[in-house]
Amino acid sequence: MRSANSSPEHRGTSTVVAVVLPGTGSDAHFAERAFAGPLAAAGVRTVAVDPDPARVVGSYVDALDRAAAEDPVLVGGVSLGAAVALRWAAEHPGRAVGVLAALPAWTGSPDAAPAAASARWTAGELRAHGLAAVTAAMVESSPAWLGTELARSWRSQWPDLPAALDEASRYRALDLHELQAVEVPVGIAAAVDDAVHPLAVAQEWCSHLVRAALGTVTLAEIGTDPSVLGTASLEALRRVRD
Numbered sequence: 001m002r003s004a005n006s007s008p009e010h011r012g013t014s015t016v017v018a019v020v021l022p023g024t025g026s027d028a029h030f031a032e033r034a035f036a037g038p039l040a041a042a043g044v045r046t047v048a049v050d051p052d053p054a055r056v057v058g059s060y061v062d063a064l065d066r067a068a069a070e071d072p073v074l075v076g077g078v079s080l081g082a083a084v085a086l087r088w089a090a091e092h093p094g095r096a097v098g099v100l101a102a103l104p105a106w107t108g109s110p111d112a113a114p115a116a117a118s119a120r121w122t123a124g125e126l127r128a129h130g131l132a133a134v135t136a137a138m139v140e141s142s143p144a145w146l147g148t149e150l151a152r153s154w155r156s157q158w159p160d161l162p163a164a165l166d167e168a169s170r171y172r173a174l175d176l177h178e179l180q181a182v183e184v185p186v187g188i189a190a191a192v193d194d195a196v197h198p199l200a201v202a203q204e205w206c207s208h209l210v211r212a213a214l215g216t217v218t219l220a221e222i223g224t225d226p227s228v229l230g231t232a233s234l235e236a237l238r239r240v241r242d
Helices: 029-042 056-067 080-091 113-130 131-141 144-157 159-169 177-179 201-208 217-224 226-242
Strands: 017-021 045-048 073-078 096-102 187-189 212-217
Touching: 017 029, 017 056, 017 080, 017 201, 029 073, 029 096, 029 144, 029 226, 045 144, 045 187, 056 096, 056 159, 056 226, 073 080, 073 226, 080 096, 096 226, 113 131, 113 159, 144 159, 144 217, 177 201, 187 201, 187 226, 201 212, 217 226
Parallel strands: 017 045, 017 073, 073 096, 096 187, 187 212
Antiparallel strands: none
8 A cells, every 4th residue: 555645656666657648639649748758757657548539538448447457557638638537546546546637628517618619619610621621720720839739630530530529528527526535646737828728627626636736837838848747747746645
């Protein structure tokens, strides 16, 4: 049994594996860039999961189950990935040593969440106009780093991308009552200027989780170096455990 103030990197003499999940429409490439560097510096091996666009959440849960079949794991993710990782950890407290939650998008129902609305709208546009046209419009209206990331991941998930976006937009995150019952420690990273992943959501998670801390970054910092998300969430997790 790990002590409450042991580091998240080591369990006895074994190195913990971190399984990290991408956000809606994203892929393992970005999740790895966000988490692998800071975790490697802490001696943690990162496994970034590519979603199956035909069953996004199911593929994430399968990956977590496989990784934790023998030893507990550190779990994490971005946006949707953070919500799935947190729910899995809540349901398997003995198999998760901690959670790294970057850019949480909503609490409970997704109905009023900007990220879910964006996913639904994008799915409709893709069905109506096709991948090339919608990708071009997205790249033109997005920061360069985000346009590059999504153009790549969208291509890899086509033609199942609209269904993947719809699935993500319907995902129910833990509600306030469920957050209060989570036993595992959680490190949260939020961007102070992200309207799609509001800081208020991260603050709500942090205030209702029993063992959580929050670190903040900016969108410009993420664009320059996505690993700021991993650094901020890992440092927050360490504050909880110290």
